[in-house]
Amino acid sequence: MSLQFKKIIVAIFAVAFTAAVIIVGLIEKERAKPEKAAAAYADEATKACITCHDEKHVAVDWSRQWEQSRHAQKGIGCMACHEAKDGDKDLWLHEGYKIATVPSPLDCKSCHEQQFKEFTESHHAKAAQFIGSLDNILGEIAEGTPAANLGCKQCHGSTVQIQRTGDPKTDGLPLPGSWPNTGIGRVNPDGSLGTCTACHTRHMFSKQQAREPRTCGRCHMGPDHPQIEIYEESKHGIMFAAWREKMKLDADEWIVGKTYTAAPTCVTCHMGATTTMKGTHDVGARISWTLRPLFSKRLENWEKKRDSMKKVCLECHGKNWVDNYFVMFDDAVELWNNKFAKPANDIMDKLKAAGKVTPTPFDDPIEWTFYELWHHEGRRARHGASMMGPDFTQWHGFYEVAKHFYTKFLPEAEHLLPGVTAGMNQIPEHAWRQGLTKEQIQQMLDFYQSRYQQRVQ
Structure with a gap:
């Protein structure tokens, strides 16, 4: 093949490519116009809405978003909802x-x-x-x-x-x-x-948006219900961040163990379909404890709900792993209920009965201390335990609970009503406050010195 002939072939391809680019550009430009984009699937009322909003520059993005939606593809226009x-x-x-x-x-x-x-x-x-x-x-x-x-x-x-x-x-x-x-x-x-x-x-x-953990995190975050922060700390959240592109969040059928296996999201555990269960829009269908109030309580039909949650877990974990984790979770909840919630609530009842706390909520400092003890710190501990967030269970949770229970709540209560905390030392979980033995103290000091090569007083 001669050089001249090759040049002719290249020129023909170049012209054809340029023409194709121009044609596609013109088509896309026409398609970008709202009345053209909607023409294939919009009724007359919807076309009128889009045109008017576009001309008046009011909520123009709404129509653009709608054009990309499944609603638009199915011919569900503005008046179907409005x-x-x-x-x-x-x-x-x-x-x-x-x-x-x-x-x-x-x-x-x-x-x-x-x-x-x-x-x-x-x-x-x-x-x-x-x-x-x-x-x-x-x-x-x-x-x-x-x-x-x-x-x-x-x-x-x-x-x-x-x-x-x-x-x-x-x-x-x-x-x-x-x-x-x-x-x-x-x-x-x-x-x-x-x-x-x-x-x-x-x-x-979008179903894709609803499956994103960050969507749930808009509300489930912060000091009193930090589920999104706990999720991001957990192995589940780490795997989602690492393998997000494998999640197929936009799939019509979204079944853990079948459509995707990379990681679970909030929807996976609380709402999503598995290979053995259908999905649900009842977010409480698999929750066995209520972790919101002062005292955590088993919910109605909690055994059935627990079994449903376990079925989700078993898509990725073995039975022994799943059973053991729920035992540990239950133990953490009972620890909160019995060691901290019940004694604190009993003390508050005694303070109210003695007239040391008024009927008006939050006008006494100890009411704020008590509220944050269960509403913030106690919740964080329980939620951390439920979602495999060790730092929220420990340092953001039970550590804060213990610190404020022993160094703030009890002293404030004793100041208001001397003797109200006297029974604490008779509760086995709180007996440590009476002091450790000399041998226990020395053992702790020796361990610290051997590990850090430092001596503490």
């Missing part, structure tokens, strides 16, 4: 359409009935019931309502309030303070509980 009926509390007359300003799980139910049923029965759906708890007294009163609106209620959920002004431009819009809100237990104008967008953010409503 169409209001006469009499709906959140009906808003907008550009000639009757718009529901607060889509709720009842809207999702029309297609996702099983998921709606499971979610509605879950503890997630009831998350806004914390309104009457001590947590909310702190948020609403000690801190203030604006703090609660942008803090507590953004995770737990608000009760959405709708304004009735008589003005079509504002009649049916949610009121500030209660909205915007995507709290998992939100009380909606139609009476339903929760919001699916807490985990499946609008308008892509």
Whole structure:
């Protein structure tokens, strides 16, 4: 083949490649226009919404996200979720359409009935019931309502309030303070509980996002419920970080032991399908203890729930490994209940009976000490034990519990009511406070010196 002929061949390929690039670019440019992108699957109302929002530069990204969603592929447009009926509390007359300003799980139910049923029965759906708890007294009163609106209620959920002004431009819009809100237990104008967008953010409503641990970590984090931090410390979290690309988070069918084997996520253990179980939207279906309150309690049907959780564990671990870990977890919970929670609660009851603590919550310093002892430190210890987080079980958990129980809570109680802690030394778990023997002390000093070549006094 002559050099001249080779040059001609190269030139032909170059022209063809350039033409292909130009054609593809023009096609993609047309496809990028909302009315073109949606044309294949959008109804007329949806096309009108997209065009109007685009022209007015309002929430343009919503339509772009929707175009990438499974909803768009299935022809589920704006009015499938946003169409209001006469009499709906959140009906808003907008550009000639009757718009529901607060889509709720009842809207999702029309297609996702099983998921709606499971979610509605879950503890997630009831998350806004914390309104009457001590947590909310702190948020609403000690801190203030604006703090609660942008803090507590953004995770737990608000009760959405709708304004009735008589003005079509504002009649049916949610009121500030209660909205915007995507709290998992939100009380909606139609009476339903929760919001699916807490985990499946609008308008892509992605399964992939819901399977990400960080999605759960938006609320399950911090000093009182640090599940995301515990997960990231655990072997599970380490493996997820190392092998995330093998997780197939966007798969339609997502079964541990079949679709993926690299690591478990929050969804894997609490909601996900296994080779022997279907998935569920009831996040409590596999939880055997409640670790939230002062005293941890076995939940109703806890044996069945424990067996369900063990089935998840057995996808990756042997039976002896799984059984032993749950024994160790149970022991840690009982340690908290019996060694710290019960004595502390008994002392608080005696202080109240003696009039040393007023009926008003949090107006006495010892109430803050007691609250943080169980609500922060005690929870961290129990959650760390449940999720294989050794540092949260120990240094962020039981160490903090012991330090503040012995050096802060007991002295404060004794100061308020002398003699109230006298019975502590009769409890075997606390007998060490009476002192170690000379032999025990010397043994500790010798070990320290031999290990660190340092002498302690």
